[in-house]
Amino acid sequence: MRALRASQAFDGERFIGPVDVVIEDGRVIEVSPARERADVVIEHLGDVTVLPGLVDAHQHLSWDCSVDPLGWHRDSDDEALLEKARENARRALRAGVTTVRDLGARGRVSLDLRDELVADPGSGPRVLAAGPALTTPGGHCYFLGAECADTASLVGTVGRLVDAGADVIKVMATGGNVTPGSLPHEAQFGVAELRAVVEAAHGAGVPVAAHAHGTDGVVHALEAGVDTIEHCSFMTADGIAHDPQLIQRLATSGTFVVLTAGTLPGPMLPAIAARLPALVAHVQALIEAGVRCVLATDAGIGPPKPHDVLPVAVTQAVDQAGVPVAEALAMCTSRAAAALAIGDTAGSLAPGRPADLLVVDGRLDLDPAAVLRPVRVMRLGVDVLDTPVI
Incomplete structure (x- = not known):
């Protein structure tokens, strides 16, 4: 049994501290004010913030971050995709992302990666896998x-994915930005079709995530009863729609909206770059x-979207x-875990939770950029970084 002593912690909702986080057998067993302890080995971490491992609710682990996703998939067999997914999973974990929901991979690639990482938690985050998107x-x-x-x-297809072990069903309610010939503002499925997907998935106890940019697709997904709406950008052919009534419907429904933010400096998709100021205003709304x-x-x-970009977001x-x-x-700890229905095992710093932890250099309440400075990452109590700071 050991205690991580820090000047501050973020428990998933608020800042607390100074604090001791007591860990045993890969689990957090106590989060309490720092005090004298005779029965615990105390690791004095200093002026740092301890927080639950980050939850990235929307990644594509087997994708290569290139300008040509279609070409990457065309030229790569499943073993190459799986090896890239392993590499990206390690990169995500080292940044403190201890849970990833993979929302689109070919064949069994993301499912096989998920199963591998269960046996080797130090090699990557916990993965919730959708398999290929409908x-x-x-x-x-x-x-x-x-x-x-x-x-x-x-x-x-929902039935086959459920039988294959998918944790979530992903459906493309609209077109998107990375597929030639696909238009993000146009709906791909109507309410009846999406509702059939939801009923089939929910009947098997599996949630549904709907990719939706244009407002028609957002409305269809909302009315069909999906569990999360991805992007929800309100894209039009040349901008971002201003639709306060739809925003209020989303708020009243309680449906989780997964914003796909976080972008490194450099060229971004032209459709996003042209709309960036309007997208920021939309997110604020x-x-x-x-x-x-x-x-x-x-x-x-x-x-601009590597697999360790969530702290930048x-x-x-x-x-x-x-x-x-x-x-x-x-939004990327407790609420993300709630959206993924894993709030009892992720997203919070609390007794009984797995010891999936991120420690960053400095006080996050005073310096948000401290989240970019990981000094300790733990996955089920296993230290991930090569030289953890103690």
Whole structure:
């Protein structure tokens, strides 16, 4: 049994400290004010913040962050995709991302990676895997292999994915930005089709995540009863729609909206770059209206989106959208875990939770950029970084 003593902790909702986080057998057994202890080995971490491992609710671990995702998948066999996924999983974990929901991979790649990492928690985060995303023939991300021409095909594919062990079903309610010929503002499925997906998945106890950019797709996903709406950007052919009534519907529904933020400096997708100021204002409107927003990344889809970019998303939410740092952190810890229905095992620093922890250099309440300075990462109590600071 050991205690990590820090000047501060973030428990998933608020800052506390000074604090002792007591760990035994890969679990947190106590979070309490620092005090004298005779029966515990105390590791004095100094002026740091301890927080629950980050939860990235939207990644693509087997994607290579290139400008040509279609070409990457065309030229790579499943073993190459799996090896890239292993590499990206390690990168995510070293940044403090201890849980990843993979929302689009070919075949069994993400499922096989998930199973590998269960046996070797020091090599990557906990993975919730969707497998290939349901889409129309030739539609967004058709190259993942789950094209569905009608409702029967959608329901049948849901059944096959559930039988394969998928943790979540991903469906493309609209087109997207990385598939040639696909338009993000246009709906791909109607309410009836999406509702059939939801009923089939929920009947098997599996949630549904709907990719939706344009407002028609957002409305269809909302009315179909999906569990999370990904992106929710309100894209039009040439901008971002201003739709306060739809934003209020989202807030009233309590549906989780997964914002895919976090971008490194450099060229970004032209459709995003052209809309960036309007997108920031849109995100602010969603948050101010009380929509249950989660902070994630869409890591893998291009060069500005590596798999360790979630901490950058936190700082950009604070600096660009004016989100308070505690709120930004909650959006990728406790609230993200709630959106993924894993709040009892992730996202909070509390007794009984797995010891999936991130320790950063400095006080996050005073310096949000401290989240970019990991000095200790633990996955089920296993130290991940080569030279943890003690």
